[in-house]
C-alpha cells in the first residue's frame with residue numbers, strides 16, 4: 144500500500160524533474176570531492192565497528208584483574224556485543240527501509256556515544272554488560288547501513304573502492320584499538336575506562352557530520368521525494384550531468400513497484416527468484432567470510448606470536464597490534480585492486496590463498512604437536528593431583544585443557560624439568576601454584592606457557608599467519624560487504640543487507656564460541672584444517688554463484704540475478720552477426736565491452752540447443768562467467784519484431 148502511494152507520488156512528481164532542471168543554475172553543485180566527504184563520515188561507522196570489536200581483548204586483560212571477573216563474565220562481556228549486533232543488524236533492515244539510511248547512521252552513532260559513556264563510567268560488571276550491549280546495538284545497525292549508504296551515493300566507477308574503504312576503516316579501527324590497548328595497559332588503574340570510552344570521539348564526530356549530510360537519493364526517490372532526490376543527486380555528483388542516472392533509478396523503481404507483490408519484504412524476496420538468488424549469494428559470502436576463521440586468527444595471533452618465542456606479555460600486545468596493522472595494510476591493497484580486477488576475481492583469489500595459508504598454519508600446528516615436549520617433572524603438590532593437569536604426558540594435551548598450563552625450564556635449546564600445572568583462573572598469565580606461580584620467586588630460566596607449547600616450528604605458524612592476512616584482507620575481508628551493498632534491487636536492499644549482516648554476526652559469534660571446543664576435539668591443527676576446508680567450499684560457492692558487478696550501475700546489477708533485461712549493449716550487432724541463429728534480444732554489457740548477460744529470442748524452438756552451443760562457443764572470450772554462473776541468465780523468448 145505504501146509502495147503504491149509512493150509510486151503515485153513518483154508519477155505525480157515526474158513533472159517536477161523538468162521544473163527542477165530549469166532551476167539548474169539556482170543550485171549550488173557540491174564540490175566533486177563531496178562524495179569522498181560522505182564516504183569518510185559514513186565509514187566512521189566502520190571505524191567504530193573495528194574499534195569496539197578490537198579494543199575488548201586488551202580491556203579484558205585489565206578488567207579481569209581489577210574487577211576479578213570470572214571466565215563466564217569475561218566471555219559474556221565479549222560475546223554480548225556480537226550477539227546484540229546480530230539482533231540489531233536484523234532489525235536495522237526495517238529501520239533502514241522505513242526511516243532511511245541517514246537516520247539509521249545518526250541513530251547508530253548516538254547509540255555508540257551512549258555505549259561509550261556507560262562503559263567509561265561503569266562502576267560494576269552489570270553496568271559494563273549494559274554498556275557492551277548498547278555498543279552492540281549500534282554496531283549491528285552501522286554494519287548494515289553504512290555500506291548501503293556509500294554504495295547508493297557513489298558513482299559506479301568509484302563504488303567498489305568507496306565501499307571497500309569502509310572495511311579499511313574497520314581494520315583501521317581494529318589497529319587503533321590495539322595501539323590504544325597497548326598504550327593504556329601501562330596505567331596502574333582504570334586504563335580500561337579510556338580504552339572503552341574513547342570510541343565516543345569518532346561516534347560524536349559522525350553524529351555531528353550526519354546532521355549536515357544528505358539522505359541517499361535512491362531512498363528518497365523510492366519514498367517518492369522526487370525533487371529532493373534530484374537535488375541531492377546533483378549535489379553529490381557536482382558538475383556531472385545526472386539526468387540519465389536519475390531516470391534509470393526512477394525507471395527501475397517504477398518497474399519494481401509494478402512487479403513486486405505485497406507482504407513482508409523478506410517473504411517477497413524469498414518468493415522472487417532473482418532476489419532470492421541475490422540473498423543466497425550475499426548471505427553465503429558473509430557466512431564464508433566468518434567460517435574462514437578471520438576472527439579466530441586475529442584473536443589467536445598473540446598466542447601464535449608467543450609460540451614464536453615472545454615471552455613478554457606487553458611485547459605480545461604490541462605484536463598483536465602489528466597483526467592488526469598487517470590486516471589493515473592488506474585491506475588497502477583490496478581498495479586498490481577492487482576496481483582493477485573486479486569483485487569476483489578478487490574474492491576467488493583471496494579464498495584460494497586463504498585456504499592455502501590456513502593449511503600452512505595447520506601444518507605448523509601439526510609439526511609443533513608432533514614435536515611437543517613431554518612432561519618430565521611431576522610436582523608432589525596435592526592440588527595438582529586433584530586437577531586434571533596431573534594426567535597429561537605431553538605439553539600438547541596439557542595446553543588443550545583450558546584449566547592447565549605448561550611450566551618449563553630451558554637448558555641451552557632443550558626444554559627441561561617440564562610440568563603440567565593448574566592455571567590461576569583469575570589470571571592466565573600465571574600458574575596457580577609452583578615454580579610458575581607469580582607469587583613465588585621466579586627463576587629467570589623458568590617459563591610459563593598457557594595455550595601454547597614451546598616449539599621449533601613456530602616460524603611455520605608465523606608464516607601461515609602472515610600469508611593468511613595477506614590473502615584474506617584484500618578480498619574476503621571487504622568483498623562480502625561490498626558485494627552485498629550492490630546486489631539487491633532497491634526494494635530489497637535494506638532487508639537483504641540486514642539478513643546478510645545478521646548472518647555475518649551470527650557466524651562470528653558461533654566461530655569464536657566454538658573455537659576452543661573444536662580445538663579440544665580436533666586439536667589446533669584439526670581446527671585450522673577444518674577452516675581451510677570451509678574456505679575451499681567457499682571458493683566453490685563463489686565460483687558458481689558470484690557474478691561480476693564491477694562498473695555497473697546498481698540498477699543494472701539487478702539484472703545479473705534476474706531475467707529482466709536491462710540495456711542493449713553496443714556490441715549486440717557484432718554479437719548477432721556471429722550468432723546467426725536467432726536474434727539477440729537484450730544484453731547488458733560491461734564498460735570494457737564484455738557482454739555479461741544475454742537473452743536470445745527465437746521462434747525455432749528446435750534450434751535452442753544449437754543456439755546455446757553457438758553462444759557458448761562464440762562468447763568464450765567475450766562473456767564473463769555469468770552465463771555459467773547462474774544458468775537462468777541465458778533465456779529464450781519468443782521472437783519479437
Ligand SMILES: O[C@H]1[C@H](O)[C@@H](O)[C@H](O)[C@@H](O)[C@H]1O
Nearest residue numbers: 310313314437438470620621
Ligand atoms: O570484514 C571484516 C574484517 O575483515 C575484520 O577484520 C573482521 O574482524 C570482521 O569480522 C569482518 O567482517
